[in-house]
Amino acid sequence: MSSCILKIENITKSFAGFIANKNVNLEIFEGEIHTILGENGAGKSTLMNILTGLYRPDSGNIYINGTRVNIKSPKDALNYKIGMVHQHFMLVNNISVFENLLLSMKLDSFVINERKLKSKVKEILREFELDIDIEMPVWKLSIGQQQWVELIKLLIRDSKILILDEPTAVLTPQESEFLFTFLTKLKSQNKAIIFISHKMKEVMTLSDKVTILKKGETVKTLNRGEFDEQLLAELMISNKEHLKLEKSAKVFSKQILKIKNLNVKNDKGLSDLSDFSLELFEGEILGIAGITGNGQKALAEVLTGLKKPLSGQIIVNDQDITYSTSKSKYISGIAHIPEDRKTMGIAPDLSVDENLILKNYSSDKFTNFFFLNKEKIKQNAREQIEKYSIKMGYDGIPVRLLSGGNIQKVIIARELSENPLILVALYPTRGLDVGSAEYVHQVILDSREKGMSTILISEDLDELLKISDRIAVMFRGKNMGYLSPESATKTEIGLLMSGKK
Amino acid sequence: MKFKVLKKPPVQGYKSFLTTLFSVIIALLISGAFLMLVDVNPISAYKDMLIESLGSFYGLTETLVKTTPLILCGLGVAVAFRMQLWNIGAEGQLYMGAFGASLVALHLNVESHFVMITLMFLSSIFFGGLWALIPGALKAIYNVNETIVTLLMNYIAILWVDFLVYGAWKDPKGFNFPLSAEFSSAARLSEYFDTRLHTGFFIALVCALIVYLLIEKTIWGYEIKVIGSNSKAAAYAGINIKKNIMLVMFISGALSAIAGFSELAGVQHRLQHAISPGYGYTAIIIAWLAKRSALGVVLVSFLMGVLFVGGDSMQIYYQLPVAMVSVFQGLILFSLIVAEFFKEHKIIMVKQQ
Numbered sequence: 078m079s080s081c082i083l084k085i086e087n088i089t090k091s092f093a094g095f096i097a098n099k100n101v102n103l104e105i106f107e108g109e110i111h112t113i114l115g116e117n118g119a120g121k122s123t124l125m126n127i128l129t130g131l132y133r134p135d136s137g138n139i140y141i142n143g144t145r146v147n148i149k150s151p152k153d154a155l156n157y158k159i160g161m162v163h164q165h166f167m168l169v170n171n172i173s174v175f176e177n178l179l180l181s182m183k184l185d186s187f188v189i190n191e192r193k194l195k196s197k198v199k200e201i202l203r204e205f206e207l208d209i210d211i212e213m214p215v216w217k218l219s220i221g222q223q224q225w226v227e228l229i230k231l232l233i234r235d236s237k238i239l240i241l242d243e244p245t246a247v248l249t250p251q252e253s254e255f256l257f258t259f260l261t262k263l264k265s266q267n268k269a270i271i272f273i274s275h276k277m278k279e280v281m282t283l284s285d286k287v288t289i290l291k292k293g294e295t296v297k298t299l300n301r302g303e304f305d306e307q308l309l310a311e312l313m314i315s316n317k318e319h320l321k322l323e324k325s326a327k328v329f330s331k332q333i334l335k336i337k338n339l340n341v342k343n344d345k346g347l348s349d350l351s352d353f354s355l356e357l358f359e360g361e362i363l364g365i366a367g368i369t370g371n372g373q374k375a376l377a378e379v380l381t382g383l384k385k386p387l388s389g390q391i392i393v394n395d396q397d398i399t400y401s402t403s404k405s406k407y408i409s410g411i412a413h414i415p416e417d418r419k420t421m422g423i424a425p426d427l428s429v430d431e432n433l434i435l436k437n438y439s440s441d442k443f444t445n446f447f448f449l450n451k452e453k454i455k456q457n458a459r460e461q462i463e464k465y466s467i468k469m470g471y472d473g474i475p476v477r478l479l480s481g482g483n484i485q486k487v488i489i490a491r492e493l494s495e496n497p498l499i500l501v502a503l504y505p506t507r508g509l510d511v512g513s514a515e516y517v518h519q520v521i522l523d524s525r526e527k528g529m530s531t532i533l534i535s536e537d538l539d540e541l542l543k544i545s546d547r548i549a550v551m552f553r554g555k556n557m558g559y560l561s562p563e564s565a566t567k568t569e570i571g572l573l574m575s576g577k578k
Numbered sequence: 579m580k581f582k583v584l585k586k587p588p589v590q591g592y593k594s595f596l597t598t599l600f601s602v603i604i605a606l607l608i609s610g611a612f613l614m615l616v617d618v619n620p621i622s623a624y625k626d627m628l629i630e631s632l633g634s635f636y637g638l639t640e641t642l643v644k645t646t647p648l649i650l651c652g653l654g655v656a657v658a659f660r661m662q663l664w665n666i667g668a669e670g671q672l673y674m675g676a677f678g679a680s681l682v683a684l685h686l687n688v689e690s691h692f693v694m695i696t697l698m699f700l701s702s703i704f705f706g707g708l709w710a711l712i713p714g715a716l717k718a719i720y721n722v723n724e725t726i727v728t729l730l731m732n733y734i735a736i737l738w739v740d741f742l743v744y745g746a747w748k749d750p751k752g753f754n755f756p757l758s759a760e761f762s763s764a765a766r767l768s769e770y771f772d773t774r775l776h777t778g779f780f781i782a783l784v785c786a787l788i789v790y791l792l793i794e795k796t797i798w799g800y801e802i803k804v805i806g807s808n809s810k811a812a813a814y815a816g817i818n819i820k821k822n823i824m825l826v827m828f829i830s831g832a833l834s835a836i837a838g839f840s841e842l843a844g845v846q847h848r849l850q851h852a853i854s855p856g857y858g859y860t861a862i863i864i865a866w867l868a869k870r871s872a873l874g875v876v877l878v879s880f881l882m883g884v885l886f887v888g889g890d891s892m893q894i895y896y897q898l899p900v901a902m903v904s905v906f907q908g909l910i911l912f913s914l915i916v917a918e919f920f921k922e923h924k925i926i927m928v929k930q931q
Contacts, residue, residue: 092585133582381814382816383813383814402816413814415814420808420810420811421808421810421811421814422811422814423808423811424803424804424807424808424811424812425807425808426806426807426808427803427804427807431800431803431804435804435811435814435815436815436816438797438800438801438815439797444797447796447797447798448791448795448796448797449795449796449797449799449800451795471587
């Protein structure tokens with residue numbers, strides 16, 4: 078029996094007005110992959126921030142190898158050999174991989190002995206079979222490779238407890254596979270790995286133990302063999318009812334959107350979209366599969382007017398809207414759930430009421446001449462909050478204090494409030510817990526019944542296969558072709574995603 | 579034992595007022611101790627201060643005269659801060675507004691009071707607004723840091739006015755002092771009740787009301803708030819950010835310029851060296867204490883006016899050095915900021931285990 082390397086005892090942490098962690102208990106052993114599972118707002122991030130020294134708990138104890146410790150700062154956490162790979166990488170983009178690694182090394186001499194340090198890094202690369210050029214600037218690496226750099230940082234520091242916060246959220250299936258072998262190797266070296274994820278499949282294949290958090294409290298810790306997907310979902314979701322997705326059979330005849338030979342270049346002058354064509358029918362959910370970075374973002378931005386194409390045409394209902402602005406595109410019926418809800422989808426310091434009118438604040442509904450009609454705005458908010466059961470602390474709370482799922486609900490409520498023709502949804506369930514994700518799917522399906530068409534861009538093949546009517550695959554800015562979710566296999570889609578026809 | 583700072587839900591209503599009051603009392607106690615050190619009875623000093631600044635009708639109007647430029651500059655800075663534009667160039671914009679007003683007053687021969695004042699007003703807005711539009715355009719088009727540009731442009735504007743009053747515009751009958759000629763009576767704002775209170779004060783109040791309505795009630799104000807909160811979300815909502823940066827900077831500069839106009843046409847009646855004792859810098863503190871709200875600016879400016887006038891009286895009646903007055907004013911401001919902190923935070927003691 079390996080020893081308990083980390084023990085968390087009755088940790089409580091509260092913020093202004095609410096309790097994020099309440100008497101949380103957890104035991105982590107050497108050489109295990111321990112998954113922390115919980116809905117958004119269940120207190121996972123708070124707990125991890127306490128472990129890495131970003132927050133201090135109000136009460137409770139942390140033991141490392143049996144001794145009680147007081148983690149006062151991230152530096153302390155590093156000294157106790159706790160390391161974390163954040164969802165958003167903490168890398169300096171402009172400097173090389175090696176220079177990034179230097180930042181996390183303890184240098185014992187004033188002069189940097191480059192040769193010695195490099196050989197040390199290369200040794201780690203060899204050991205884990207990582208194919209990475211350490212002279213390359215970080216921004217040139219793929220997302221998967223950047224994640225390796227984060228992991229190597231922890232290995233160089235000789236971290237014994239590795240925390241990974243939703244590491245696969247940004248990875249392709251292949252990259253995820255590789256990460257899992259990586260993690261398995263780390264496990265065999267007796268490292269303790271704390272794994273945070275929402276994706277049931279990964280949790281099932283990878284975890285030795287699963288601890289479920291709900292509303293800031295530990296529900297249960299289960300060993301491998303004691304849990305299955307059904308059980309975990311039930312323990313984690315507050316209401317046990319599982320939403321069933323029912324989809325009516327439909328025949329699609331009327332073409333609503335046509336994209337013809339669209340070309341878009343990014344800031345660096347490289348092609349984001351090259352001769353991209355797409356057709357969308359009324360009432361259809363068109364899934365777009367593809368590895369992140371193959372032009373999905375550009376497609377969404379062009380469709381919603383945030384970016385101008387170089388050439389090509391976008392036709393909605395026989396009307397050419399290629400060069401219209403985002404506002405007029407919204408008015409002509411294209412709604413947009415952006416990729417990054419916090420940096421783009423909301424004005425964080427404004428209230429929920431004000432965020433709900435972000436797109437149509439100037440419409441006659443909410444204004445008298447050039448004044449805002451506060452009463453109507455309030456009424457609209459009341460309706461939307463009830464309709465989408467948005468949960469918020471107090472009236473007038475800045476939207477940034479809501480949980481991820483509720484922020485997404487605010488965005489969806491707003492985008493659907495004008496009954497758009499087309500919804501462009503970019504990774505709408507990324508980072509959401511199972512309950513919120515199902516809810517998003519349900520809303521999209523409900524709108525489908527009302528005749529709205531959706532372009533659903535996602536990396537999660539299960540999600541695409543579950544709700545799409547057709548699936549298109551994007552690779553290097555091109556549409557590789559359409560597949561039917563009933564007949565297509567994941568292998569087929571995977572091959573198209575990697576450019577093989 | 580050790581202390582811990584925790585966030586708490588913001589205090590509202592009368593409790594918020596009590597917090598502020600309590601902190602001011604503490605500041606008065608501390609500065610009272612200082613006054614006793616120099617053998618001044620703090621109670622009578624405070625009493626005289628209040629009587630001087632608020633107690634008599636004349637004192638009250640003097641306080642309002644001091645309040646006027648503070649309101650206008652404070653509004654200008656607050657409008658820009660709303661959009662996270664750190665315009666700290668109110669001082670320079672005030673000087674350019676004063677220059678614009680003098681340009682008309684000294685060089686146009688208009689008999690009608692109304693026409694003259696209107697032209698001076700518009701000219702000051704034009705020059706002050708353009709002065710602020712330069713950093714605004716640099717920010718919007720080339721993303722140049724507006725804080726540095728506005729700060730540096732203060733010196734240019736102040737020296738530009740000096741250049742004029744030491745040179746081309748120097749009054750030949752002014753015994754070589756750095757002064758322009760006196761404005762004609764058509765170019766002076768009306769004064770009321772036989773005091774120095776002039777129309778500028780009412781212009782400042784109207785400006786505050788307009789800014790309040792613009793920011794809190796209009797579509798445009800909403801756009802400004804969204805840009806200030808998250809410019810990416812604003813772009814996503816189809817708001818034209820560049821246009822709004824330039825517009826807000828123009829308005830911000832124009833408001834400070836009106837302060838320059840009002841000081842010259844209402845109080846000083848000529849352009850001269852050092853027309854402002856730093857109203858434009860005090861305005862930064864005012865905008866901050868007022869939490870960027872237009873009505874808050876009016877209140878805080880009035881309080882500052884009281885401190886200015888009361889401070890003067892302490893110098894005169896008690897022969898206190900000006901540094902003592904600065905200490906007093908500093909303590910009051912400091913305690914106000916502390917009060918704001920305690921409205922959103924609490925400190926608890928934890929026992930070390």
